[in-house]
Amino acid sequence: MSGQIFTLIGVLVGAVASYIGGALMERSRWRRQLSTRWDERRLECYLRYADAVKRFTSLAGRLAAGKGLFDLPQPLAGEAGLELLAEAELERGYAFEAVLLMGDAESISAARSLQRHAWALEQIVRDMRPGTSDDWMRALREFQEKRDEFYMAARNSLGVHAKFRLRSEDPPILSPDPRHL
Numbered sequence: 447m448s449g450q451i452f453t454l455i456g457v458l459v460g461a462v463a464s465y466i467g468g469a470l471m472e473r474s475r476w477r478r479q480l481s482t483r484w485d486e487r488r489l490e491c492y493l494r495y496a497d498a499v500k501r502f503t504s505l506a507g508r509l510a511a512g513k514g515l516f517d518l519p520q521p522l523a524g525e526a527g528l529e530l531l532a533e534a535e536l537e538r539g540y541a542f543e544a545v546l547l548m549g550d551a552e553s554i555s556a557a558r559s560l561q562r563h564a565w566a567l568e569q570i571v572r573d574m575r576p577g578t579s580d581d582w583m584r585a586l587r588e589f590q591e592k593r594d595e596f597y598m599a600a601r602n603s604l605g606v607h608a609k610f611r612l613r614s615e616d617p618p619i620l621s622p623d624p625r626h627l
Contacts, residue, residue, distance in 0.1 A: 484548070485604055491544040492600040495557060496593075498541040502534040503564050503589060509571040515582040531568065538564070549603060556592070556599035563589040 509531060510516040512523030522530070538561065545557045566585045570577035577585070594612045601610060 488548045489604055491541070491548040492553065492604070495538070495541040495545045496596070496600075498534070498538040499560060499564055499593070502531065502538045503567055505531045505534050506564070506567040506571050507586070510567070510582050513571065515570070515577060515579050516586075528572065531571070535568070549600075553596070553599040553603045556596040560589070560592045560596045563592045 505522065505527065507516055507518055508520060508522035509527045511518035511521035512527060542557060542561060546554060549557065563585070566575075567582075567589055569575045570582055570585060590613050594610075598610060598612075601607075
């Protein structure tokens with residue numbers, strides 16, 4: 447009889463261990479899937495925000511070119527350009543809300559800084575602050591640095607550890623074309 451009890455205890459211990467091991471494996475798999483799903487959503491938010499900021503600042507650059515502050519093909523001038531800029535700002539604002547919802551603290555902070563520098567460009571083209579070509583170029587460089595910081599924060603948030611060279615680390619460009627800045 448005692449041999450049967452030891453056998454029964456062994457079966458019970460094996461069943462409990464198997465159940466616990468399976469439950470822990472399933473829990474780990476579920477967490478991995480959940481993490482991947484949130485990373486995908488976070489990536490979508492970061493991409494949407496970066497795209498909206500790019501559209502906004504591209505329009506600001508074209509408006510600056512229309513005012514003679516910047517040399518770009520396809521300059522944009524007048525009320526039509528300012529209306530497009532206003533629409534782009536709305537799109538940027540909607541995209542920023544998603545970053546606030548899904549981003550980590552570092553990415554949100556970098557996105558806030560980026561939008562402040564994008565608004566500085568807007569203020570120059572809307573004549574809300576005085577600006578010369580030099581002021582525009584300085585504001586554009588500062589914006590580009592903040593964009594790099596946002597990209598770095600977003601990449602860290604997503605666990606992307608591949609090398610990313612900052613604009614400030616790029617070698618000087620020989621071309622006078624400002625699109626290469």
